[in-house]
Amino acid sequence: MEYTVQRLASLAGVSARTPRYYDEIGLLKPARVSSAGYRIYGTAEVDRLQQIMFYRELGVGLGEIKQILESPGFDALQALREHRRQLLAKREQLDQLIANLEKTIAQAEGGRTMSDREKFEGFKQKMIAENEARYGEEVRAKFGREALERSNKMLANMTEEQAKALQELSREVIETLKAAYATGDPKGELAQKAADLHRQWLCFFWPQYDKEAHAGLARMYVQDERFTAYYDQDQPGLAQFLCDAILAYTGQEN
Amino acid sequence: MEYTVQRLASLAGVSARTPRYYDEIGLLKPARVSSAGYRIYGTAEVDRLQQIMFYRELGVGLGEIKQILESPGFDALQALREHRRQLLAKREQLDQLIANLEKTIAQAEGGRTMSDREKFEGFKQKMIAENEARYGEEVRAKFGREALERSNKMLANMTEEQAKALQELSREVIETLKAAYATGDPKGELAQKAADLHRQWLCFFWPQYDKEAHAGLARMYVQDERFTAYYDQDQPGLAQFLCDAILAYTGQEN
DNA sequence: GCTTGACCTTTACGCAACGTGAAGGTGTAG
DNA sequence: CTACACCTTCACGTTGCGTAAAGGTCAAGC
Numbered sequence: 412m413e414y415t416v417q418r419l420a421s422l423a424g425v426s427a428r429t430p431r432y433y434d435e436i437g438l439l440k441p442a443r444v445s446s447a448g449y450r451i452y453g454t455a456e457v458d459r460l461q462q463i464m465f466y467r468e469l470g471v472g473l474g475e476i477k478q479i480l481e482s483p484g485f486d487a488l489q490a491l492r493e494h495r496r497q498l499l500a501k502r503e504q505l506d507q508l509i510a511n512l513e514k515t516i517a518q519a520e521g522g523r524t525m526s527d528r529e530k531f532e533g534f535k536q537k538m539i540a541e542n543e544a545r546y547g548e549e550v551r552a553k554f555g556r557e558a559l560e561r562s563n564k565m566l567a568n569m570t571e572e573q574a575k576a577l578q579e580l581s582r583e584v585i586e587t588l589k590a591a592y593a594t595g596d597p598k599g600e601l602a603q604k605a606a607d608l609h610r611q612w613l614c615f616f617w618p619q620y621d622k623e624a625h626a627g628l629a630r631m632y633v634q635d636e637r638f639t640a641y642y643d644q645d646q647p648g649l650a651q652f653l654c655d656a657i658l659a660y661t662g663q664e665n
Numbered sequence: 666m667e668y669t670v671q672r673l674a675s676l677a678g679v680s681a682r683t684p685r686y687y688d689e690i691g692l693l694k695p696a697r698v699s700s701a702g703y704r705i706y707g708t709a710e711v712d713r714l715q716q717i718m719f720y721r722e723l724g725v726g727l728g729e730i731k732q733i734l735e736s737p738g739f740d741a742l743q744a745l746r747e748h749r750r751q752l753l754a755k756r757e758q759l760d761q762l763i764a765n766l767e768k769t770i771a772q773a774e775g776g777r778t779m780s781d782r783e784k785f786e787g788f789k790q791k792m793i794a795e796n797e798a799r800y801g802e803e804v805r806a807k808f809g810r811e812a813l814e815r816s817n818k819m820l821a822n823m824t825e826e827q828a829k830a831l832q833e834l835s836r837e838v839i840e841t842l843k844a845a846y847a848t849g850d851p852k853g854e855l856a857q858k859a860a861d862l863h864r865q866w867l868c869f870f871w872p873q874y875d876k877e878a879h880a881g882l883a884r885m886y887v888q889d890e891r892f893t894a895y896y897d898q899d900q901p902g903l904a905q906f907l908c909d910a911i912l913a914y915t916g917q918e919n
Numbered sequence: 920g921c922t923t924g925a926c927c928t929t930t931a932c933g934c935a936a937c938g939t940g941a942a943g944g945t946g947t948a949g
Numbered sequence: 950c951t952a953c954a955c956c957t958t959c960a961c962g963t964t965g966c967g968t969a970a971a972g973g974t975c976a977a978g979c
Contacts, residue, residue: 415955415956416955416956417954417955417956427955427956431957431958445956447956447957448956448957448958449955449956449957450956450957
């Protein structure tokens, strides 16, 4: 029952490179080496390769497999749990991806003025992605994931007019904010109008408005580089100003 | 509205390496290069980067993104459909993986004699994986996926004794087959006994026995390298002999 | 004007798990 | 004896950047 690389490989359904690579990284050494330098594997190596294949099938990295197989005291169970966590996260991400993709395809199939529509779609998808990336963690923690999913779903199912309204609203927020910034007073009329527009904008995403959450978001804004980079690109300090205005608007300025 | 790499990068929420890399592969060139060699990006480049991020978010490779963005006649819709197909396959694979992993974890949590039990689990999982890999496509096509899933579920839920019985049966098949092979007659008594044992073995996996399916499987055997490699490892021609015996057994030898 | 520190540049190795030649030795069947 | 199939060891290619290393540039403060 001795095997060369090729025989071992075809037995396991992998390429001959695989046992050689495993030898190279010290994961699976041949039982012995023939006088001509051929790798010779025995039944013990077949067993070990099967073990390796098993863990590999579970998506465990070769380094980790080495740990598992080599140290008998290694907490394989804990490793598997951690691995499961990673896989679940990966699947969730994949699901999100597929959902986005399907929406995109559906929309693209519907319309014939592709170029314009595609740009539009791009915008919506980007919004979803950014919304998820920016608020994902925090909103999830605060309201649970359902709210966020509803938010994304709403965004995806928006009509073109709604999306345009959102875009327009977004523009209005910035415009008003800039005008308010010129006054320098975050509690002034213009600033409060900007904060209110921002609330309206927010209501596109959140199922129900919540003052505390709005204020919390405002505080988050000034700490999030992505946000400050976006708002400060024209006028530095604009993000901080918006934050102050919102805190005043929600009455949480302490 | 001009940006250096860092500014552009933080605007998009990526690292500064990313725009440089995109420049390197010709995916996103800066609008111009300053006298000092700095990359300077304008709003057009920001837009393009957003497009790139959009497709990247969908998991499309950078090369493909380049195709999409550069050729106006490129069938983006078709590309997206193909991409969806790949993602769905990937998710199915991931689901299978997670299911296996969870079974393994559950079993490991239950028992305390880990080392033995783990090896046993490894065996079972391997059987599932092999069963899936070997018969997956064909069985799925013939009986629908439900049967296969039931088969896998059965295998996973087998008691240790059942699994040992299966192992023993598997050994018996090979032993009888070898003895029959010595007689040279695939229609002889021993060969028919081997075929019957093989039927019993098969009944561990298939919810109901079907002569036609058994014969079909036999024909498949000699075409499948993984199978022939397994059976021919001791005696070349054994796989073909088993096939002949089964065809005779099922009366489908035409 | 000079230093400091935060930017920028190119070059190039590293990652995971092999795929894929290239160049050459070995084993066996006809 | 000669194919021909198998084996060996380099060693570079893949993806999408991360991460130094070694050095130039820019705005600010002294």
